[in-house]
Amino acid sequence: MYNIMIVEDDKKITELIKRTLERYGYKAYAVEDFSNIKEEFIKSNSDLVLMDVNLPFYDGFYWCRDIRTVSNIPIIFISARNSDMDQVMAIENGADDYITKPFSYDLLLAKIKGVTRRVYGSYAENSSEVYEVRGLFLHINQNIVEFNRKRIELSKKEFQLLYTLIRNVDKIVSRETLLEVLWNDTDFVDDNTLSVNITRLRKRLEDIEIKDAIETKRGQGYRLVANWSR
Structure with a gap:
């Protein structure tokens, strides 16, 4: 189920939202440090953000823009500010939807289901499954990689290679494992073939x-380091 980050400084409202989401099978993470919400977002590996407007330090519009520098993840505003201008500002700063307080939890759940269905589920572009790590999006059925609103289409081998590495981000993946994933064969494939494909993938990234994200660990394999999230 989806992981939802709650950015709301009213602890009572936060707890009510969190309990409701968890009751319906979602994982909910409530921000506690409002001084660096972007950093909190990167650590949370969330699938969707619920964002208030009035927050300590900076408002929700600021943090929405800041998150948009690293991710296209769905962002829904929840705020007592109900003017048309506030809703326009939310959309212009990168939000996907806006709910005014007080709100019904049935409406909140419907909004969440709608946006996740559109972005990740049956209504997603070309019905593509999306795998996201720290703002890097892999469109599984399209061999497309997206970062910071830039897209590239990889070859099948390049995409399989990246997908395997990103599912083990910050961990060493052995050459044998990668050879088995790409060719189902570790004995009869020239070892240089893997090196060539790694080089091509680095250039595509x-x-x-995204530079210097794939590290060569001599005698062990390769590691994808999420340096793009810094």
Whole structure:
């Protein structure tokens, strides 16, 4: 089930939302440090953000823009500010939807279901399953990689390679494992073939401004380091 980050400084409202989400099978993470919500977001590996407007330090519009520098994840505003201008500002700053307080939890759940269905589920573009890690999106059925609103289409081998590495982000993946994933064979494939594909993948990632993310661990394999989330 989806992981939802709650950015709301009213602890009572936060707890009510959190309990409701968990009752319906969602995982809910409530922000406690409002001084750096972007950092909290990166650590949370969330699938959706519920964002208030009035927050300590900076308002929700600021944090929405800040999150948009690393991710296209769905963001729904929940706020007592109900003017048309506030809703327009939310959308212009990158929000997907806006709910005014007080609200019914049935409406909140419907909004969450709608946006997750559109982004991740049956209504997603070309019915593509999306795998996201720290703002890097892999569109599984399309071999497309997206970061910071830039997209590239990889070859089948390049995509399989990246998908395997990103599912083990920050961990070393052995050459044997990668050879088995890409060719189902570890004995009769030239070892240099894997090196060539790694080199190609590195160059493709540079096209979306991700550099030096794939480390070579001599005698062990390769590791994908999420340096794009810093």
